[in-house]
Structure formats: C-alpha cells, structure tokens
Amino acid sequence: METPAVASLQAQADPLASLSISHLSSSTRLKLADDELSVNAYPTDCGGIIYVGVPRYRMPTEADLATIFEVAEQAGIVWLKFDSEAAVIDGLPVFDMSGPEA
Template identity: 50%
Template sequence: MTTACIDRLRELAESITVLSLSHLQPATRAGLQENDLSVNAYPTEFGGLVYVGSPPHRTPIETDLSLIWDISTRAGIEWLFFDAEGPVIDGLPIFDAQALTP
C-alpha cells in the first residue's frame, strides 16, 4: 500500500459524532426509523445516521434536529449517529427517554 493512498484516504475522511436518541423528539425518532426525515438519513436497528455535510447539505425542518445540526456545523461534524445507547450531550435538550426503543 502506498503512502499516497493512505494520505488520500485521510483527506477524504469525514467527522462523525455519536449521541443519544434522547436528544430527538419522539416524532423525529420515528421519522429516522422510517427514513422519513427532511434530510439524508440512514436508519439502523437502534437509531440512525444523519448526514450534515460540510458545508451543510441542507437544513432540517425538524426543530430538534435543526438545533443539533447548527451546533454540529459549528463543530465541524459531518455525520451524526443517533443511538439508543449513545452519550447524552450536556446543553442539548432531552426528550422522553421511554420512547427510545424503535
């Protein structure tokens, strides 16, 4: 494997952060599971990936996701991975934890 190949892969790498599904309202969680959000999302068994982009691809209409989106954009995060067991982030709203199971 060449160093150029490794360097190029590093150039193409995108940042991702994992966070709790509790930061999404139940309706947004359902939209994520049903692949029915206003932005590019990829559901998983226990949450899902949401593409932010750099610069951001588009702005979500879901208000809870929009708040996280704005903060993530400022932090340089390109992907959000929402997971039922992901960490809770201080400063972000938390919604009904009982609705976390898909």
C-alpha cells in the same frame, strides 16, 4: 509506514459525532426509523446516521434536529450518529424515551 492508499483515505475522512438518540423527539425518532426525515439519513437498528455537511447542506424541518444541526455545523461535524448507547451531549435538549416507539 503510510501508503498512498492510507493518505488518500485520510484525505476523504469526515468528522462524525455519536450522540444519544434521546436528543431526538419521539416523532423525529419515528421519522428516522421510517427513513422519512427531511434530510439525508440512514436508519440503523438502534438509531441512524444523518448527513449534516460542511457547510450544512440543508436545514431540517424537524425543529429538534435543526437545533442539533446548528451546533454540529459550528463544531465542524459532517455526520451525526444517533444511537441508544451513545453519550448524552451537555447543552442539547433531551426527550423522554419512555414512549412505545422508544
């Protein structure tokens, strides 16, 4: 049985996609960890959550992240969750994770 609270919460839901942190360059990963990205981001222990918006509210100055935002906007994704355990997405660039900040 659906309650008014369930319906209200569902109406507020935004699409989120989880993807590998390897889609971010080492410099962008470091900016994410240090909470210094050009867009709204929330660092976590193994990546972070980044707000895209629909329509996209801002274009990131980080080129790798801007590429991902373009695809996310086309897919209707509002939030991106970057995680070391998440899937690698076909068609997106993948960066070396062997650096000291990986």
